[in-house]
Amino acid sequence: MSVDTKTQLGTILVVDDxxxxxxxxxxxxxxxxYRVAIAKSGxxxxxxxxxxxxxxxxxDVMMPGIDGFETCNRLKSNSVTSDIPIIFMTALSDSVxxxxxxxxxxxxxxxxxxxxxEALARIRxxxxxxxxxxxxxxxxIELSQALESLKQAQVHLVxxxxxSALGQLMAGVAHEISNPVNFIxxxxxxxxxxxxxxxxxxxxxxxxxxQPHTKIQxxxxxxxxxxxxxxxxxxxxxxxxxxxxxxxxxLSLRNFSRLDESEAKAVDIHEGIESTLLILQHRLKARPDxxxxxxxxxxxxxxxxxxxPSQMNQVxxxxxxxxxxxxxxxxxxxxxxxMKENPSAIAIRTELLPNQMIGIYIxxxxxxxxxxxxxxxxxxxxxxxxxxxxxxLGLSISYQIITEKHGGKISCxxxxxxxxxxxxxxPV
Ligand SMILES: Nc1ncnc2c1ncn2[C@@H]1O[C@H](COP(=O)(O)OP(=O)(O)OP(=O)(O)O)[C@@H](O)[C@H]1O
Ligand SMILES: [Mg+2]
Numbered sequence: 001m002s003v004d005t006k007t008q009l010g011t012i013l014v015v016d017d018x019x020x021x022x023x024x025x026x027x028x029x030x031x032x033x034y035r036v037a038i039a040k041s042g043x044x045x046x047x048x049x050x051x052x053x054x055x056x057x058x059x060d061v062m063m064p065g066i067d068g069f070e071t072c073n074r075l076k077s078n079s080v081t082s083d084i085p086i087i088f089m090t091a092l093s094d095s096v097x098x099x100x101x102x103x104x105x106x107x108x109x110x111x112x113x114x115x116x117x118e119a120l121a122r123i124r125x126x127x128x129x130x131x132x133x134x135x136x137x138x139x140x141i142e143l144s145q146a147l148e149s150l151k152q153a154q155v156h157l158v159x160x161x162x163x164s165a166l167g168q169l170m171a172g173v174a175h176e177i178s179n180p181v182n183f184i185x186x187x188x189x190x191x192x193x194x195x196x197x198x199x200x201x202x203x204x205x206x207x208x209x210x211q212p213h214t215k216i217q218x219x220x221x222x223x224x225x226x227x228x229x230x231x232x233x234x235x236x237x238x239x240x241x242x243x244x245x246x247x248x249x250x251l252s253l254r255n256f257s258r259l260d261e262s263e264a265k266a267v268d269i270h271e272g273i274e275s276t277l278l279i280l281q282h283r284l285k286a287r288p289d290x291x292x293x294x295x296x297x298x299x300x301x302x303x304x305x306x307x308x309p310s311q312m313n314q315v316x317x318x319x320x321x322x323x324x325x326x327x328x329x330x331x332x333x334x335x336x337x338x339m340k341e342n343p344s345a346i347a348i349r350t351e352l353l354p355n356q357m358i359g360i361y362i363x364x365x366x367x368x369x370x371x372x373x374x375x376x377x378x379x380x381x382x383x384x385x386x387x388x389x390x391x392x393l394g395l396s397i398s399y400q401i402i403t404e405k406h407g408g409k410i411s412c413x414x415x416x417x418x419x420x421x422x423x424x425x426x427p428v
Contacts, residue, residue: 025119167310
């Protein structure tokens with residue numbers, strides 16, 4: 001019989017101290033095309049199995065040294081050998097042994113003196129079973145890998161959908177606002193000039209005609225012309241501040257969406273952080289029922305960083321939004337005095353690290369995160385927020401952006417009751 005057929009049929013380890021039994025089994029099994037290995041004691045079998053794993057083991061019960069049961073026990077408690085099917089060989093009358101063997105994890109038994117046909121039939125069945133089991137295990141691994149990639153693909157899809165929808169919306173809004181704001185902005189200076197000229201003209205009139213007609217005098221008093229002259233300049237100034245602010249916002253929206261930049265680009269990371277904060281301004285500033293969230297900046301000297309700017313902004317957006325959510329949630333339960341004594345704050349620190357890396361650390365002094373939740377933060381769809389409030393994708397997307405897209409690291413450390421810090425490190 002050829003070697004190939006032998007390997008195909010499988011390898012069998014026979015463990016028996018009786019030379020006659022060994023000889024008989026060796027002859028019969030080799031004849032059928034199995035590859036046969038021999039061990040003359042339990043110890044020898046355990047030794048052999050360290051370097052060689054058969055497809056099935058025929059194990060004698062009664063042996064000097066460690067007996068078949070103990071050998072079986074040790075094989076089953078070792079993860080390397082625990083899967084190999086074991087068939088006990090026991091004397092015909094020993095029903096106690098048969099039960100004990102099966103309860104120790106053996107798949108079957110054959111009785112001595114050995115009936116060749118029966119033994120071969122049982123070996124064949126168990127080898128086939130093992131083969132199917134292996135196939136099933138491989139298939140399960142393949143399937144769970146496929147499921148994992150499917151989940152990843154889904155996260156990618158949702159991420160790119162979310163990003164492009166948000167980016168397009170922002171770029172659209174920025175573009176639409178940009179023109180009218182420019183009108184206002186550009187016309188404010190001449191408007192101020194014209195108004196000043198009119199005021200000068202009125203003043204000149206007053207100088208030349210200190211005693212105007214009573215009708216004019218009455219009208220001036222009624223309309224409080226002096227106050228109007230003073231106030232219109234202040235009013236113009238606040239119009240200027242307002243239009244400057246809108247222009248800044250438009251710039252930030254553009255910066256944030258950066259739709260035109262799908263390529264990696266060297267940018268100022270602080271600019272990205274600032275434009276994200278500006279977009280979140282409405283959630284940070286004080287309201288009648290809330291003192292607002294303080295932003296503490298500790299920016300280091302950073303070089304320009306080569307990155308995907310819109311994706312980095314998305315990461316900042318996710319982390320800041322989570323911090324604001326946590327701080328708002330906590331403040332719902334605090335009194336005005338408590339909020340005043342320990343104001344809600346987000347601290348942002350950046351620094352240049354060795355090895356051409358930069359670190360961005362974002363800390364909030366909110367309620368913190370329990371240890372068991374900490375471990376799951378970056379899992380897709382993990383959220384503790386009510387349905388409709390959180391999708392649980394923010395941090396998993398951020399994780400992918402930082403690790404896969406930028407070759408960096410993102411981690412979270414938290415002390416419950418004290419606060420949470422997210423640390424981002426990316427190469428320059
Ligand atoms: N600063 C923080 N303080 C406390 N808990 C936090 C903080 N940041 C994240 N978490 C916890 O991590 C969970 C997952 O955050 P993640 O941003 O991935 O999803 P989400 O905010 O729930 O939903 P969304 O997809 O809308 O962002 C949150 O539900 C929250 O429990
Ligand atoms: Mg979130």
